[in-house]
Amino acid sequence: MEDETNKLVKDSISYVQNSLLMRFAFFDRAFQQLELKPSNAYNIASDGRCVYCNSKYILKSFLDNTELLSKQYLHTVLHCILQHQFDKSHMDFNIWNLACDITVENIILQLFENTDNSEQLKEIQKLNASIETL
Numbered sequence: 001m002e003d004e005t006n007k008l009v010k011d012s013i014s015y016v017q018n019s020l021l022m023r024f025a026f027f028d029r030a031f032q033q034l035e036l037k038p039s040n041a042y043n044i045a046s047d048g049r050c051v052y053c054n055s056k057y058i059l060k061s062f063l064d065n066t067e068l069l070s071k072q073y074l075h076t077v078l079h080c081i082l083q084h085q086f087d088k089s090h091m092d093f094n095i096w097n098l099a100c101d102i103t104v105e106n107i108i109l110q111l112f113e114n115t116d117n118s119e120q121l122k123e124i125q126k127l128n129a130s131i132e133t134l
Contacts (some may be wrong), residue, residue, distance in 0.1 A: 001085050006055065009053055012062040016073050024111060031077065034046060039054055041054075041070075042054060043057040043058075044072055044076055051077075071108055079100060079104055
């Protein structure tokens with residue numbers, strides 16, 4: 001049963017990767033670099049070498065909202081590309097982590113510009129305005 005579940009997870013992630021590659025072929029190499037591994041600790045996360053996936057979370061997300069799962073997968077890969085998980089030297093790591101998430105989400109918004117992201121765009125505009133006042 002576990003082998004069947006792992007195959008379904010792998011197929012689901014493969015579908016997500018392929019749907020992203022249809023839109024953004026330049027992510028091909030990044031997707032190839034990351035090995036898929038099961039995890040009970042994370043829904044979806046990466047250490048720069050592997051993408052760790054919770055089987056139940058991936059399968060439920062795939063059935064409920066494949067587009068959201070695609071964005072979450074891309075979010076994880078972008079953190080690796082930008083090497084966010086490797087820089088723990090900041091004084092306040094929580095603020096650094098939040099800034100990295102905002103950066104990645106901003107990139108995703110730009111990549112998925114044809115979808116309805118109006119609420120996220122408003123929040124990013126607020127953040128950009130507050131940065132300009134610093």
